[in-house]
Structures are given as C-alpha cells and as structure tokens.
Amino acid sequence: MELNLPEIRSRSIRCIVKLGGAAITHKNELEKIHDENLEIVACQLRQAMIEGSVTSKVIGMDWSKRSGSSEISCDVDDLGDQESTEFSKFVVVHGAGSFGHFQASKSGVHKGGLEKPIVKAGFVATRISVTNLNLEIVRALAREGIPTIGMSPFSCGWLTSNRDVASADLSTVAKTIDSGFVPVLHGDALLDNILGCTILSGDVIIRHLADHLKPEYVVFLTDVLGVYDRPPIEPDAVLLKEIAVGEDGSWKVVNPVLENTDKKVDYSVAAHDTTGGMETKISEAAMIAKLGIDVYIVKAATTHSQRALSGDLRDYVPEDWLGTIIRFSK
Amino acid sequence: MELNLPEIRSRSIRCIVKLGGAAITHKNELEKIHDENLEIVACQLRQAMIEGSVTSKVIGMDWSKRSGSSEISCDVDDLGDQESTEFSKFVVVHGAGSFGHFQASKSGVHKGGLEKPIVKAGFVATRISVTNLNLEIVRALAREGIPTIGMSPFSCGWLTSNRDVASADLSTVAKTIDSGFVPVLHGDALLDNILGCTILSGDVIIRHLADHLKPEYVVFLTDVLGVYDRPPIEPDAVLLKEIAVGEDGSWKVVNPVLENTDKKVDYSVAAHDTTGGMETKISEAAMIAKLGIDVYIVKAATTHSQRALSGDLRDYVPEDWLGTIIRFSK
Structure with a gap:
C-alpha cells in the first residue's frame, strides 16, 4: 500500500471514534438523521475531548442558516478574549445508515462497472447522499463546539484495488489534526483499479486509520x-x-x-x-x-x-x- | 510548488468553467442559491459537454430526498439498456457568493491566526457554509445528468504559504476526470504554512488548474x-x-x-x-x-x-x- 505519512506516529492521537450508521440515522427511514442521538453523541464527544482541561463555554462553530430559518445563529461578538479550549486529538469516522444505502444497492456501485450508465449515475448519487450526511454530522459536532472538518476519502485520494485499500494519503488528515481540528471521514464510494469503483465501509477506514495513526483506543458507537x-x-x-x-x-x-x-x-x-x-x-x-x-463496541448516547x-x-x-x-x- | 501530476497534459481537458458566486447565489441574501440561474447553467453545461455526441435522455444522478419531500426521485429502472452518454472533459469551480462570506469576514479567517478561538471557529463555520454550497451545486448539475463529484481543495490537500498556493495535489482531480466524472471544486478555507490559515479564491484555483490541466478554453460565468x-x-x-x-x-x-x-x-x-x-x-x-x-468572461444563463x-x-x-x-x- 502506497502511503504518504510524514512522522505520523509521533502525533499522539487519543481516540478514533466510529459513529455507526445505525446509531446516528433512522435506519428504516430514508435519509433521516437521528437528531436526538447525534446531539447526545456530540455532547459526549466534547466532554471526552476536553477532559482534564478547564471546561470553557461552548463556542458554536456552525454559523449557517438552519433549515427553515432565514437567520444565522452566531454569537461570536464576545469571543475576543475567550481562552482557547484544549481538545485532545480525536478522529471521527461515520457510517452511512439510511444515507447512500438505497443509491448504492439500487445501482450496484459496490460491484463496480463504471462503464454502465446506471453504475456511474449510482456512484454520483451515492456520493451526494453520503456527503450530505457528512455535512450534517460536521454541523452537529460544530454546534457543540468541536472544531470539525469534513473530509471525504474520495477527495483525500483514497483508492482501492479489488476492494482493498490501494492508496490512502493520510498526510492531509495528519495536518488537519495537528492544526487542532477533528477530521470527520465516512464510508464512501471510491474508484477501484480493478473493478472501476466500489464502496469502502467506515469500519475498514477505521482500521486503516488506526494502523497508521496509532490512537490510544478506538470506540465503535452502535445501536x-x-x-x-x-x-x-x-x-x-x-x-x-x-x-x-x-x-x-x-x-x-x-x-x-x-x-x-x-x-x-x-x-x-x-x-x-x-x-x-x-x-x-x-x-x-x-x-x-x-x-x-x-477497542470498545458500545451503545451510542448512553452512560x-x-x-x-x-x-x-x-x-x-x-x-x-x-x-x-x-x-x-x- | 509541489505537484503530483502523472502525465496530466495528455488528458485533453476541454474546458474549465467558473461559476461565479454572484451568478449562482443571491448575493444580498444570506446562503441563498439562485435556483433559476443554476438550473439554466446546468442545462447549458450539459449541452456544451455532449455537443457532437448523440443527444440521449437525461439520466438524473441526484437520488436524494429533495427538501420538504419524503420521497426519492429516482427513475433508473429503465436504465439497463441505456447507452452511455459521451461527455467531453470539463472541470467546474465555483465561488462562494452569499455562502461563506459572512463566516469568513466575521472571523477574519483570510488573515490567519488559527490560535485565536474566533478564527478557528470561523474556519470551521466557513468550510461548513462553502461545502454546503458545493453540495447543492453538485446536486443541481447531477439532476441535469452531469456526473459531478464534489471535491474540496482542503480535502484534496491544497495548502498555501503566505496566501500563495504551496502544494496542490491534482492527481485525484486528474483520476476523477479520467474516470468520466466532472470534478466540482470551490473557493475554500485552507491551512497556510505561514499564516496558519487563509481563504483561497475560486479564481486563483482556476488559474492553477488551467496551468496544469491545460484546457482548450476557460469560461467565467458572472452576473x-x-x-x-x-x-x-x-x-x-x-x-x-x-x-x-x-x-x-x-x-x-x-x-x-x-x-x-x-x-x-x-x-x-x-x-x-x-x-x-x-x-x-x-x-x-x-x-x-x-x-x-x-478566456471568456460572460453573463451566466444567457445565449x-x-x-x-x-x-x-x-x-x-x-x-x-x-x-x-x-x-x-x-
């Protein structure tokens, strides 16, 4: 496997967290986020990340309009003298749940064959759905003051060869962590050297990240x-x-x-x-x-x-x- | 500038198109897309891309729920024997318009200083806003049957040094084009070696892409x-x-x-x-x-x-x- 890893092992990543698709979406309802769970997950993540440091005010980092509102919620005018919150280094990966699944299975993206119009269309449709979920998760964590950056494995240059990871440039992920942000990756549709395309699951992404970032522990949040x-x-x-x-x-x-x-x-x-x-x-x-x-496999949004x-x-x-x-x- | 460009010059990119922020958003209304313009732009782009090939049925590639709907619009059951449409190679870059601007100017992301809580929060907020716009543009083009892939310069590993592009890995962009997709990039908040962070405009991104992808022509769509x-x-x-x-x-x-x-x-x-x-x-x-x-600078959504x-x-x-x-x- 081709890797571009400048000194990543010295970075001391504390934890990689998988947000299982079943925990953060309503699995039986198409493209529906489990807002209550996601809010608790975001709150627990923040607590875990700032543990040991002085608990400071939550600085909401999603200053976009909420659905149905014409106003932006941004309360930053009093941030001038705010102390910077020290977050320990976390990486988040989420599954797809009720996002992407319909599009991928309808078109057979996981089986490859990009030359077929339905697979090509399904590839585009799958990526739209999973990047939409990624954006919503990034927003939910940002609202809780976690400095999240959405990063699609596709855009980060991940490629597979007959479904195995063939190259995965982690240098951007590493730089993002080093700059004090929390990368949020996700299961994604990728180009495949042999099949044309496939789906890489969040669980496989977690393993690759763990292998190269060497976190202290890994948590799978599930339902x-x-x-x-x-x-x-x-x-x-x-x-x-x-x-x-x-x-x-x-x-x-x-x-x-x-x-x-x-x-x-x-x-x-x-x-x-x-x-x-x-x-x-x-x-x-x-x-x-x-x-x-x-590795801890545990029910999301619980003690x-x-x-x-x-x-x-x-x-x-x-x-x-x-x-x-x-x-x-x- | 560090570049990773395996034989890109032989790829024969036909056109790089800039969708100006002023043309595709309502500039004076926060985070509001100019739907009518965007729809016409998508239609014109499709026409330009399939010119010379047999005009086939539009295969909509956004199979996600539309806002306010609980149903997915996906009419793919009759795609089995559909001929693949030949698209010539285009790259799309869009500006921010009324997305990202509020977040960036409120926090001063363009001036750097990630150690300040407000800049860090603004960096996250700006990226949320511009990636939200990117997703909506990808969806609009995909509905018109253009096989679009959203790609954030941040995730693609673009970095600046005192606001100049210091590294920009175009290999993923090139592979995406070669696989028959249309990459859709955008002006983005990036990490900067000297300043900590900055904003890279869509226009500068266009110049870098043109320099390395050598398209036949470049079109700036404006208002x-x-x-x-x-x-x-x-x-x-x-x-x-x-x-x-x-x-x-x-x-x-x-x-x-x-x-x-x-x-x-x-x-x-x-x-x-x-x-x-x-x-x-x-x-x-x-x-x-x-x-x-x-280079053609022209009003969007016109003859x-x-x-x-x-x-x-x-x-x-x-x-x-x-x-x-x-x-x-x-």
Whole structure:
C-alpha cells in the first residue's frame, strides 16, 4: 500500500471514534438523521475531548442558516478574549445508515462497472447522499463546539484495488489534526483499479486509520449494547463483555465464561447485530486490537458510551459497564 | 510548488468553467442559491459537454430526498439498456457568493491566526457554509445528468504559504476526470504554512488548474455581461469585448478601439464589476491567456454564455455576441 505519512506516529492521537450508521440515522427511514442521538453523541464527544482541561463555554462553530430559518445563529461578538479550549486529538469516522444505502444497492456501485450508465449515475448519487450526511454530522459536532472538518476519502485520494485499500494519503488528515481540528471521514464510494469503483465501509477506514495513526483506543458507537453471541433480539442472547485477540489474529470470548469454551472461534459465526454488520466489525476490531489498541463496541448516547469515550476503561472496567471490549492478549 | 501530476497534459481537458458566486447565489441574501440561474447553467453545461455526441435522455444522478419531500426521485429502472452518454472533459469551480462570506469576514479567517478561538471557529463555520454550497451545486448539475463529484481543495490537500498556493495535489482531480466524472471544486478555507490559515479564491484555483490541466478554453460565468471600463451600473460604461495579453503579461483592450489608447494599462484600475472582484478576475484571466488558453468572461444563463461554453468562439466570434474575450497575442 502506497502511503504518504510524514512522522505520523509521533502525533499522539487519543481516540478514533466510529459513529455507526445505525446509531446516528433512522435506519428504516430514508435519509433521516437521528437528531436526538447525534446531539447526545456530540455532547459526549466534547466532554471526552476536553477532559482534564478547564471546561470553557461552548463556542458554536456552525454559523449557517438552519433549515427553515432565514437567520444565522452566531454569537461570536464576545469571543475576543475567550481562552482557547484544549481538545485532545480525536478522529471521527461515520457510517452511512439510511444515507447512500438505497443509491448504492439500487445501482450496484459496490460491484463496480463504471462503464454502465446506471453504475456511474449510482456512484454520483451515492456520493451526494453520503456527503450530505457528512455535512450534517460536521454541523452537529460544530454546534457543540468541536472544531470539525469534513473530509471525504474520495477527495483525500483514497483508492482501492479489488476492494482493498490501494492508496490512502493520510498526510492531509495528519495536518488537519495537528492544526487542532477533528477530521470527520465516512464510508464512501471510491474508484477501484480493478473493478472501476466500489464502496469502502467506515469500519475498514477505521482500521486503516488506526494502523497508521496509532490512537490510544478506538470506540465503535452502535445501536445495541455491544457484541452478542446471537442476534440481540433473541431472548437468550448474551452480551460478550470481553474478547481477547491472539497474535495470530484469532479471538476468543473471555468474559462471560461460556459453557462450550472449546468452540471459541465459532462465535465469529454466531455473533450478530441487527444489521448483520457485526461480523465485519468484529474482524476489523480484532485487527485493530492486534496492534495493541483497545477497542470498545458500545451503545451510542448512553452512560456506557460516555465511559468508553473518556478512555477510563483502559485502567478499570466497572462491573456495571455494558459493552464489548476487544483487547490484544499475548 | 509541489505537484503530483502523472502525465496530466495528455488528458485533453476541454474546458474549465467558473461559476461565479454572484451568478449562482443571491448575493444580498444570506446562503441563498439562485435556483433559476443554476438550473439554466446546468442545462447549458450539459449541452456544451455532449455537443457532437448523440443527444440521449437525461439520466438524473441526484437520488436524494429533495427538501420538504419524503420521497426519492429516482427513475433508473429503465436504465439497463441505456447507452452511455459521451461527455467531453470539463472541470467546474465555483465561488462562494452569499455562502461563506459572512463566516469568513466575521472571523477574519483570510488573515490567519488559527490560535485565536474566533478564527478557528470561523474556519470551521466557513468550510461548513462553502461545502454546503458545493453540495447543492453538485446536486443541481447531477439532476441535469452531469456526473459531478464534489471535491474540496482542503480535502484534496491544497495548502498555501503566505496566501500563495504551496502544494496542490491534482492527481485525484486528474483520476476523477479520467474516470468520466466532472470534478466540482470551490473557493475554500485552507491551512497556510505561514499564516496558519487563509481563504483561497475560486479564481486563483482556476488559474492553477488551467496551468496544469491545460484546457482548450476557460469560461467565467458572472452576473454582468463581461468586463467594463468602469462600474457597469454607470450609464457610459463600455463593455470591453476583447483584451489582448502580451508575453510579459501586460494587457490592452483591442475591441472596442478606445480613444485614449495610450493609457492602455490604466483599464486594470478602471475595470470593475458590481462586486469589486473584477480586477482579480482580469489579472488571473490574463495569466491564463498568457498560457495560450482563450478566456471568456460572460453573463451566466444567457445565449452568450451558451456560445462561450460550446467553444465555438474559438473559431468565430459573431458580431452580436456580448462578453469579454481575453486572448494571448504575440
């Protein structure tokens, strides 16, 4: 993989956060943001980022007109003597949820074939939908005073080769972080050397960023409490609280202690979330954990997500914390 | 200037088009798009791009919900056997108009100083506003069947050094064009090596793109007929129909033949548009013309802009064409 990474490892990124599509959109309603969740997520993110520094006034950074309003809300006249808030370095990546999915599946963008008019049109339509979501998330975080910068992987020069990341220039992401901003990336439609085009998921983007930015920890915010041993709507579903990842990338559930401990790896088949996307998530999370980076999969907009975002779980996991920790274990 | 340009000169870009902020937004109304103009501009662009190829059905490429609607408009089920439309290679750059301006001037982003909370907030707010406009323009062109891809200079890795472009990776722009898409860039807030941050105007972006992509011609769509010898609202204002640019970059009006022909260069001071931005435009246009690329400055959404976009003016300029041509002259 071609990379352009001037000294990124020294930058000390604290956390990469995935805002799961299911957590920040209404999955069953086309292009509808889950405003209540997103507002709480933004507030929790801000808290986590300024932890330890003096809590200062929120400086709203979305000075655009709100939908249906003709006025701009911008209360900056008293900012002259405001102290700069110190934010620790976070990167945000979000999924698509009910944005982009219709456009991509209708046209088959993920399967490639840009020479077909419907795929080309679907590529454009998918990017419009996901960049629209990106803008709304950037605005929501900016309203909470988080200095966010939307960055599409397509525009940043990410390319795939038969669906694998072939090149990903992270130098702009790194410069953005170093300048005190929070890059907000997203799952995107990309050009592919072999297929013409494809879709790169937010989970794969997270893994690549984690691999090269080496954050202290990674948090996946989702719409269920964590990873279960079967679809969480089933009555006997058990929340897997801790998964250990070995040097060879294999993983096993270490908490709770399950009966059939011999069939450890079978959980990779049994583990689900409501969207069926949990398997990819676990496998991507396991690859991140293998780098020595703790991964927390947790329900968005809860006290559990607040604890995960704060990083406190690295030292001590309270008994009442609900979520899944995926850790490297020698 | 650092550049990453694999063989771009062989790509045969037909035209770079500037959509002036004054032409596509209501300049005196905050964040308000000039929908009627934008629709005509999109239609004229499509006509110019498919000229010479068989006119096929418009395939709308914005399959997102329209504001106020809960339905997606996507009529793609009959696309299976649709022939691919051949588009000639265009690049679009737009200005900000009534987007971004309030945010930038309120905070002084153009003057730099990211360490100040108000500048940092203004940087975020400015980018939100201009990327919002970018999305709306991409959507308008996509509805007209133009396969547009929004690309922010910030995300593409453009950086300035004391307001001059210091690096601009055009490889992603080039790959996007080669894949049959139309990149849509825009004036943007950027990081600056010396100042911390600044604003890079669409006109400067056009010049850099022209310098490296070597299009056949460049069209500036604006809100007045062209360049005048004084503010066009003055009753005696004369439209300058042709300006010749010399090898040293100096320029003179060759049509109409003006009385005081000795004071040729003085027109650089006298020439204005309603926004006061015409001087930058002429000086950027003169630098493009010096490369041997014809530049047309013309009123958007008129028969004159249609003619300029088609490229026909390179061979013959009809007497009744109204606009300003800026050409290299040995």
